[in-house]
Amino acid sequence: MHVIGTVGLPGSGKGEAATVAREDGIPVVTMGDVVRQETADRGLDPAKDHGKVAQALRDENGPAAIAERSLPMIEDRLETHETVLVDGIRSGTEVDVFEEAFNDAFTLVSIEAPFEVRAERIDERGRDVGEADGGESLAARDERERGFGMDDAMARATVVIENTGSLEAFHEEIRSIVRGETDDGKHAEAEADP
Ligand SMILES: Nc1ncnc2c1ncn2[C@@H]1O[C@H](COP(=O)(O)OP(=O)(O)OP(=O)(O)O)[C@@H](O)[C@H]1O
Numbered sequence: 001m002h003v004i005g006t007v008g009l010p011g012s013g014k015g016e017a018a019t020v021a022r023e024d025g026i027p028v029v030t031m032g033d034v035v036r037q038e039t040a041d042r043g044l045d046p047a048k049d050h051g052k053v054a055q056a057l058r059d060e061n062g063p064a065a066i067a068e069r070s071l072p073m074i075e076d077r078l079e080t081h082e083t084v085l086v087d088g089i090r091s092g093t094e095v096d097v098f099e100e101a102f103n104d105a106f107t108l109v110s111i112e113a114p115f116e117v118r119a120e121r122i123d124e125r126g127r128d129v130g131e132a133d134g135g136e137s138l139a140a141r142d143e144r145e146r147g148f149g150m151d152d153a154m155a156r157a158t159v160v161i162e163n164t165g166s167l168e169a170f171h172e173e174i175r176s177i178v179r180g181e182t183d184d185g186k187h188a189e190a191e192a193d194p
Pocket residue numbers: 008009010011012013014015016017121122124125163164165166167168170
């Protein structure tokens with residue numbers, strides 16, 4: 001069993017990492033899915049009302065609410081898959097939830113790139129889909145994510161990927177992590193033991 005969580009500021013490459021994992025047959029659970037499911041369960045529109053419901057979940061059940069609700073989804077995928085990727089972790093409190101649930105089977109990966117590199121990539125991504133990222137500036141999004149506790153979450157990572165090279169190089173790094181070929185310092189003994 002291996003649960004890999006990714007953290008990183010907007011445009012760092014979390015979505016790319018999730019795509020690479022899916023292509024490798026690894027199920028991806030995103031915190032966004034949890035919020036959209038809850039929004040639908042409350043009879044609201046997942047496309048419009050997810051921000052409101054994310055806030056309501058935290059107000060009603062505390063800062064770990066969304067991570068806690070993702071646990072049954074993750075456990076369900078682990079019944080049929082050795083590895084699951086969790087996308088969208090945003091705070092140290094959420095990291096606590098996964099470390100408590102999965103102990104040494106949990107690896108937190110921080111994906112990092114400088115502001116200018118992320119800004120350029122988000123700009124390119126916007127052009128691909130024909131729209132900007134909701135009109136909110138990257139600096140404002142960074143600020144909002146940091147407000148949730150992203151810096152704390154990133155500081156807890158045991159694997160750090162500098163996503164400053166080519167897309168292909170990044171894909172290779174992610175593939176090696178999801179295939180369990182990268183040593184995060186926690187699994188060394190298990191790997192050495194045949
Ligand atoms: N190494 C790279 N080289 C070139 N482009 C990249 C690289 N890594 C990511 N990208 C591109 O940069 C953009 C941002 O990456 P991605 O969507 O994965 O970020 P994210 O962390 O999911 O951001 P957000 O939190 O805003 O959704 C995407 O268009 C992605 O394809």
